[in-house]
Amino acid sequence: MKLKVDNIAFRYDEEPLFKGLSFDVEAGEFVSILGPSGCGKSTVLNLLAGILTPEGGSMLVDGAPIKGMSSHFAYMPQNDLLFPWKTILQNVCLHGRLHGTEKAAQARARELFGLFGLAGYEDAWPSDLSGGMRQRAAFLRTALCDADILLLDEPFGALDVISRGDMQDWLVSMKQHLGRTCLLVTHDIDEAIFLSDRILVLGGRPADIRSEYRVVEAHRTRDWLYSQGELRHRLHDSIRGLEARPC
Numbered sequence: 001m002k003l004k005v006d007n008i009a010f011r012y013d014e015e016p017l018f019k020g021l022s023f024d025v026e027a028g029e030f031v032s033i034l035g036p037s038g039c040g041k042s043t044v045l046n047l048l049a050g051i052l053t054p055e056g057g058s059m060l061v062d063g064a065p066i067k068g069m070s071s072h073f074a075y076m077p078q079n080d081l082l083f084p085w086k087t088i089l090q091n092v093c094l095h096g097r098l099h100g101t102e103k104a105a106q107a108r109a110r111e112l113f114g115l116f117g118l119a120g121y122e123d124a125w126p127s128d129l130s131g132g133m134r135q136r137a138a139f140l141r142t143a144l145c146d147a148d149i150l151l152l153d154e155p156f157g158a159l160d161v162i163s164r165g166d167m168q169d170w171l172v173s174m175k176q177h178l179g180r181t182c183l184l185v186t187h188d189i190d191e192a193i194f195l196s197d198r199i200l201v202l203g204g205r206p207a208d209i210r211s212e213y214r215v216v217e218a219h220r221t222r223d224w225l226y227s228q229g230e231l232r233h234r235l236h237d238s239i240r241g242l243e244a245r246p247c
């Protein structure tokens with residue numbers, strides 16, 4: 001589904017964080033919002049998820065305005081937020097449990113455990129899993145929500161650099177299978193290049209989309225990523241000098 005963010009205004013205090021933030025995400029597109037810490041990336045996702053309310057402007061999915069929490073979105077926050085007292089299967093089926101469809105969710109989840117690198121861990125506890133596996137479990141929980149648009153807040157930010165690379169490789173291989181519209185926020189330039197169809201650079205005070213880059217490549221491999229020196233430089237230059245409020 002197509003997402004349109006149109007002229008959004010928002011502030012936490014007297015200084016506006018956004019004064020007229022606008023961008024689009026096409027149906028099925030993978031878009032990253034890239035920017036320095038504190039520029040407002042998580043706030044964008046919280047506004048879309050209905051956790052925060054904009055002062056002005058509108059957000060539309062396929063042309064219809066959204067207000068408050070919308071079933072169009074599945075939100076994966078930066079921390080995996082798995083319940084330690086529930087098994088992995090119970091954790092990933094949370095949405096189904098809340099909506100009275102736990103049995104169906106469990107059947108679907110069992111089919112997907114292998115694809116998410118979790119085969120055999122259905123009845124394990126979150127504490128039994130590595131950081132990468134926990135993130136994949138959180139990802140599976142998000143994917144099992146019947147939402148067309150995934151909102152991903154630095155989903156691999158808490159992982160060490162090796163696990164993060166593995167997770168990025170895994171997500172590239174999963175993109176086709178997911179077949180959803182994805183909006184990812186990150187401060188990692190390589191992650192944005194590797195995963196995105198389009199990169200939006202967010203920054204400034206008030207924050208706005210300062211530049212936009214299209215990434216056209218069907219076969220994403222590490223070799224391809226490492227050959228993207230020029231794009232990496234351009235993104236660095238775009239981000240450098242963007243002022244963000246102190247966190």
Ligand SMILES: Nc1ncnc2c1ncn2[C@@H]1O[C@H](COP(=O)(O)OP(=O)(O)O)[C@@H](O)[C@H]1O
Pocket residue numbers: 012013017035036037038039040041042043044244245246247
């Ligand atoms: N609940 C809050 N109250 C006041 N200021 C906040 C709150 N949450 C975030 N901020 C501020 O808003 C700015 C944007 O925050 P955030 O969206 O979390 O940035 P990012 O995700 O890009 O690091 C930062 O300066 C942050 O300190």
Ligand SMILES: [Mg+2]
Pocket residue numbers: 041042043
């Ligand atoms: Mg953030």
